Amino acid sequence: MKTIVITGASSGIGKASAKFFAAKGWNVAATMRHPESERELSELPNVKCYELDVTDSATITSAYDTILGDFGKVDALFNNAGYCLFGPLELSDEEQIRNAYDTLIIGLTLVTKKFIPHMRKNRDGVIISTSSVGGLLTLPLTSTYHEAKYAVEGLMEGLSYELYPFNVYCKLVEPGGIQTDFWNRSLVMADGIDESDYGKQAAGYLNQMAQPVSDSRASADDVAAVVYEAVTDGEKKWRYTVACDDFIAFRRSMNDEEWIAHIGQMYSGFGV
Numbered sequence: 001m002k003t004i005v006i007t008g009a010s011s012g013i014g015k016a017s018a019k020f021f022a023a024k025g026w027n028v029a030a031t032m033r034h035p036e037s038e039r040e041l042s043e044l045p046n047v048k049c050y051e052l053d054v055t056d057s058a059t060i061t062s063a064y065d066t067i068l069g070d071f072g073k074v075d076a077l078f079n080n081a082g083y084c085l086f087g088p089l090e091l092s093d094e095e096q097i098r099n100a101y102d103t104l105i106i107g108l109t110l111v112t113k114k115f116i117p118h119m120r121k122n123r124d125g126v127i128i129s130t131s132s133v134g135g136l137l138t139l140p141l142t143s144t145y146h147e148a149k150y151a152v153e154g155l156m157e158g159l160s161y162e163l164y165p166f167n168v169y170c171k172l173v174e175p176g177g178i179q180t181d182f183w184n185r186s187l188v189m190a191d192g193i194d195e196s197d198y199g200k201q202a203a204g205y206l207n208q209m210a211q212p213v214s215d216s217r218a219s220a221d222d223v224a225a226v227v228y229e230a231v232t233d234g235e236k237k238w239r240y241t242v243a244c245d246d247f248i249a250f251r252r253s254m255n256d257e258e259w260i261a262h263i264g265q266m267y268s269g270f271g272v
């Protein structure tokens, strides 16, 4: 039986992936910040929950040791934990920025680093990380999120050169808008946006992301199915998009300056 480790498995894409892999007969090490609160996954026979806060190296090490003790071999790692810091950079305080990068970049990097020797020695493994359509194009007021997801893209591409010789595949899943807690519980807001010069732009953006659009979003289950395909297809393909191909094509239909002008105008952000 194969084993996958998933970070951020308490909700959304991580939880859906845990259930999907378990249903396909995999062992799942579902890691999360608060496993004591998890009810659904802990009921599944081939799923075990572990404490792992990607910003806390001690929990990375203890989860790694316990998972290896429980399952012996890890075949796949799904780096999925993440959230978005929303707001203009100048209103995002240092702690907010450091926390976002600790989670999205440093934490993901350290978890990956932890599992590499095991997979390298086995000459077998898949490391897949959740990037985003926001790792390929940018939208307003989420510059630190884009910065982080662009970094994840660079890490996974760069790592491919190191790990392909050892039969360890690095891959990316790039979701568009997905119905999860991402746009509510997991959205961290910079302070004082409404009263600032960015208020109009922010309202336009948040309206755009709100209810009517969310009805047409793909589900976390859709992403989980693609993650499963990526982990099991045995191919060196490394980029798997979900629900964003039209958006990417639209981005590629214009040059950088046209894109920035188009998006700026769309969110009424320029000239306020």
Ligand SMILES: NC(=O)c1ccc[n+]([C@@H]2O[C@H](COP(=O)([O-])OP(=O)(O)OC[C@H]3O[C@@H](n4cnc5c(N)ncnc54)[C@H](OP(=O)(O)O)[C@@H]3O)[C@@H](O)[C@H]2O)c1
Pocket: 007, 008, 009, 010, 011, 012, 013, 014, 032, 033, 034, 052, 053, 054, 055, 080, 081, 082, 083, 084, 103, 107, 130, 131, 132, 133, 134, 174, 175, 176, 177, 178, 179, 180, 181, 182, 183, 185, 186, 220
């Ligand atoms: N939803 C979208 O539209 C969308 C689009 C593109 C990419 N993504 C990416 O998809 C990934 C999953 O997000 P989601 O949409 O499934 O949203 P979600 O339901 O809010 O899930 C986010 C998960 O990340 C976990 N997390 C946050 N900080 C963590 C930390 N320090 N250590 C461990 N876990 C942590 C959360 O755990 P807690 O329960 O402890 O908070 C939660 O399990 C993220 O990387 C996000 O950037 C989402």
